[in-house]
Amino acid sequence: MKKINIIGSGFSSLAAACYLAKKGYNVTLFEKNKTIGGRARQLEKDGFTFDIGPTWYWMPDVFERFFADFNKKPSDYYLLEKLNPAYSVYFGKNDFITIEDTLDKIKKAFENEEKGSASKLQRFIDKAQSNYDIAIKNLVYNPGESPFELITPITIKKLNQFFSNIKSDVRKNFKNKKLIQILEFPVLFLGAKPSDTPSFYNFMNYADFGLGTFHPKKGMYQVILGIKSLAEELGVTIKTENAVEKIIVEKGKATGIVCNGEKHFADITISGADYHHTETLLDKGYRQYSETYWEKKTFAPSSLLFYIGFNKKLKNVNHHTLFFDVDFDIHAEAIYDTPKWPENPLFYASFPSVTDINAAPNGKEAGIFLIPLAPGLKDTKDLREHYFNKIITRFEALTSQEVKKSIILKESFCVNDFIKDYNSYKGNAYGMANTLLQTAFLRPKLKSKRVKNLFFTGQLTVPGPGVPPSLISGKLVADLVTKYHKL
Structure with a gap:
């Protein structure tokens, strides 16, 4: 039986482990932290439970497809609730728009803001749904090995959408600034400015308005625990507190890894850890991408996060609440x-x-409070405190309540923590952005060109940032392994 070592235990690593174990490989996962999940870990303190990383459950069909590959359903492992409202967006004091759980309700909210926008929104979402069907049922399940993966009779008809952008597309249809911001918001999950994101990616708007927003009972970490259970049922071994120090290469072939000074040999090595970091585990001659290459890439934002426990229930907030009361373009400039x-x-x-x-x-x-930031910024305790005071003061004013005196628990997480806990390049939170020149075959490869039997998965390779794409990335790398290394 061929042995596979997988570095990391985030969504992509766990998914890859499940697929490969199902195919009959002997799979061991090595995680540097005490708990699994990568960026999707959980913080439990003083009776409060916070998801440290992802908090949005979008694109439920991708999760269903993943579990169906093992003749399972998400409900075998965790319970889902569709949120209503999905989220609300504040633009000023007592000035907010609530996005509910059906497109018909959302169209009414749009019509209230801009006459005639309901029918425009329907056309916009119809187009987004068409793109979603092409992308999620077809394109994103390609391994990014060739530009020809993108060329199909359907995509040729939509070629112009790869050369126009979300920003111009949205503004062609809508004039109301609030509606524009709501429609541009999902692009933040792809890690780039709306002006740098191809129009084709408006399928994220269908994910938002068409499919809706869900919450797994007890938090997103239940999804990690569910996939862990599946992996263990399939025979995967998981080793925590095993930081990988080196990838062993002999005669151009990856033959194992070194963890805590101990060698673990295997036929194949897959890394779901940060791609840039993984290459530093190789001797220079075996690295595919130079420091200059990474420097030139557009990375998705980092984040300053706060996990806050309040000693009372809050008013005027929903499960997900966005605060767009300041200029989006100026903030985006500071990120990109x-x-x-x-x-x-x-x-x-x-x-x-x-x-x-x-x-x-x-x-x-x-x-949980999150400020998107440029990766690589100086991160200090004083800066964190300064920005917490900024946003909590605005939060109090916008939601018409006093909360500062009700804080009984406060933890933060920022650039330094992303680097320390995840070896994240410049402390990025979401991986590499999906811009036109960083799409599909133009992203870092799943299979090393320099080292035989070495593969990569996760947010810096295909298909891109986010939880559903990470699950897909795990499937793609597993398929490539079996393509090149038959049992």
């Missing part, structure tokens, strides 16, 4: 164009305890 700490940041807040009694003790509220 001239990287610096933003003067007035947009921010996002999640209150899982609004939906889930498991997230906080009775009568209390759990809050």
Whole structure:
């Protein structure tokens, strides 16, 4: 039986482990941290439970497809609830738009803001759904080995959508600034500015308005635990507190890894760890991409996150709440164009305890606050505190309530932590952005060109950033392994 070592235990690594174990390989996963999940770990403290990383459950069909590959369903491992409202967006004090759980309700909300926008939204989402069907049922399940993967009779008809962008597309149809911001928001999950994201990626709007937003009971970490259970049922071995120090290469072939000074030999090595970091585990001659290559790439943002326990229930907030009361373009400039700490940041807040009694003790509220940032910024305790005060002051004003005195728990996570905990390049939070020149075959490869039997998976390779793409990435690398290494 061929032996496979997998580095990391995030969504892509766990998915790859499941597929390969099912095919009959002997799979061992090595995780540097005490708990599995990669960026999707959980923080439990003083009766509060926070998802450290992803908090949005979108594209449920991708999860269903994953579990169906093993004759399972998500409900075999965790319970899902469709959120209503999905989220709300604040533009000023008592000035917000609520996005509910069906397109018909969302169309009414749009029509209230801009006359005639309901029919425009229907046409926009129809187009987005068409793109979603092409992308999710077909394109993203290609391994990015060749440009010809993108060329099909259907995609040729949509070629112009790869050379126009989301920003111009949205503004052609809608004039109301609030509606424009809501439609441009899902692009943030792809890690680039709307002006740098091909129009074809408007399929994210269908994921948002067409499919809706869900919450796994007890949090996103239940999805990790579900996939872990599946992996173990299939015979995967998981070793935590095993940081990989080196990938062993003999005569141009990966033959194992070194963890905590101990060698673990295998026929094949797959890394779901940060791609740039993984290449530093190789001697220079075996690396595919130079430091200059990584420097020139557009990375998705990092984040400053706060995990807050309040000693009371909060008013005027939903499970997911966005705060767009400042200029989006100026904040985006500080992330992508001239990287610096933003003067007035947009921010996002999640209150899982609004939906889930498991997230906080009775009568209390759990809050997660996130500010998107440029990767590689200087990260200090004073800066974190300064920005927390900025957003919590605005939060109080926008939601018409006092909360500062009700904080009984506060933890933060930022650039330095992304580097320390995940070996993340420049402390990025979401991987590499999906711009036109970083799409499909133009992303870092799943299979090493320099080292035989070495493969990669995760957010920096295909198909891209986000939880559903990471699950898909795990499937793609497993398929490539079996293509090149028959049992």
